[in-house]
Amino acid sequence: MHASARLAGLGWIAALLAAAPAWALEFRSVAEAGSVMYDAPSQKAKPIFLVARGTPVEVVVSLEGWLKVRDAAGDIAWIEKRTLADKRMLIVTARSAEVRSQADAGAPLVFEADKDVVLELVEAGPPGWARVRHRDGQSGFVRVNQVWGL
Numbered sequence: 001m002h003a004s005a006r007l008a009g010l011g012w013i014a015a016l017l018a019a020a021p022a023w024a025l026e027f028r029s030v031a032e033a034g035s036v037m038y039d040a041p042s043q044k045a046k047p048i049f050l051v052a053r054g055t056p057v058e059v060v061v062s063l064e065g066w067l068k069v070r071d072a073a074g075d076i077a078w079i080e081k082r083t084l085a086d087k088r089m090l091i092v093t094a095r096s097a098e099v100r101s102q103a104d105a106g107a108p109l110v111f112e113a114d115k116d117v118v119l120e121l122v123e124a125g126p127p128g129w130a131r132v133r134h135r136d137g138q139s140g141f142v143r144v145n146q147v148w149g150l
Contacts (some may be wrong), residue, residue: 026059027149028067031085037077041066048077054118056089056149075131086119090132090142090149097146099138103129110140119147 033053038045039062055067060076069077072091092113100107103125111134113119119132125141130150133139144150
């Protein structure tokens with residue numbers, strides 16, 4: 001391969017890496033209890049199901065006051081933008097998530113959270129960990145492979 005062709009190829013790779021933040025996922029959480037998920041972006045559309053307050057969702061599309069979102073199960077539906085909060089919540093996807101005092105598998109266990117329990121994201125921790133808080137006030141670090149919403 002000619003040197004200039006290799007440099008051009010490297011230029012494309014660098015451009016793709018520079019654009020990576022544009023691919024970053026956007027997560028929000030449901031602010032209102034019993035928010036309705038619809039099959040289209042309209043209150044006249046077919047209601048599909050109700051979603052609990054605090055449930056994290058991934059924003060797929062934003063359209064004039066409506067968001068197309070994906071939940072932890074992979075289901076996609078539309079929800080009114082006003083019913084979502086910027087506060088980040090995570091949902092336990094493992095059978096049981098171990099929340100530790102520090103971001104270390106050997107650190108003391110603070111508490112365990114069962115599957116489908118919602119935890120508040122306090123901050124991203126070291127790679128592979130997130131600092132979370134339970135609604136009762138307990139906090140600690142959980143492995144990111146035990147939760148969804150990051």
